[in-house]
Amino acid sequence: MANAAGGTGESANVLCSRYGKKGTFIKLKKNFYILEQIWERYTQLEFFKIANFLQVPSYISCMSALSYYGITTQIQRNWYESISLRRSAKFEAKGTVFNYYKIRKEFYFGFLKEENFFIATREKAFLDAVYLHSFGKYPLDLSSIDVNSFDNETIVRLTEPYPQRTQQKIKEICRI
Structure with missing residues (x-):
C-alpha cells in the first residue's frame, strides 16, 4: 500500500485504517486489509x-x-x-x-x-x-x-x- 500511495509505511497504515473505518477496506488482522467491494465475490x-x-x-x-x-x-x-x-x-x-x-x-x-x-x-x-x-x-x-x-x-x-x-x-x- 505504501508503494501504491507513494508514501511511507506509516502513512499507508493511517490510510488503511481510515479506509477501514469508512468501510472501504476490511481489516482481517494488523496490517492486513482486503477491499470490501470484492469480498463477496x-x-x-x-x-x-x-x-x-x-x-x-x-x-x-x-x-x-x-x-x-x-x-x-x-x-x-x-x-x-x-x-x-x-x-x-x-x-x-x-x-x-x-x-x-x-x-x-x-x-x-x-x-x-x-x-x-x-x-x-x-x-x-x-x-x-x-x-x-x-x-x-x-x-x-x-x-x-x-x-x-x-x-x-x-x-x-x-x-x-x-x-x-x-x-x-x-x-x-x-x-x-
Whole structure:
C-alpha cells in the first residue's frame, strides 16, 4: 500500500485504517486489509489463498480440505481451517472465519501447492483432524467422512511419527 500511495509505511497504515473505518477496506488482522467491494465475490480458492497469507506458514487442512476433495458431506461455508507452526488463532471478518491449529514441527508435512495455495493431501487432512480430535482440540463428525476414499497404505505411513493415541484412533476408524 505504501508503494501504491507513494508514501511511507506509516502513512499507508493511517490510510488503511481510515479506509477501514469508512468501510472501504476490511481489516482481517494488523496490517492486513482486503477491499470490501470484492469480498463477496471471492471464491473458495481465493479464501484459501487469504488463509495462507493470514498466518505463515500454514496450509488448508481438516474439514476444509476434506470438503475441497469431496470426501465429506459437510460443506463449510465461510469457515476455513488451517494447520500452522506458529500458534492457534482465529480471524473473523464479515461472517467469515479463518481458524488455525498449531501442531508440532514433526507433524508439519503432507501438503502440496495447488493453484497458489497450500493444502493438505486428502489423507493428511484426515490425519490432522483425527490428531487434533484425539486430544480434544477439534470437533470431528466422523459420520460425515467417506473413510473408504483414503489410501490405507498412505494413512499407515503418515501416522508413523504420531502419538500412539492418534495411531490407535486412525486404525479404529479406518479398520486397518
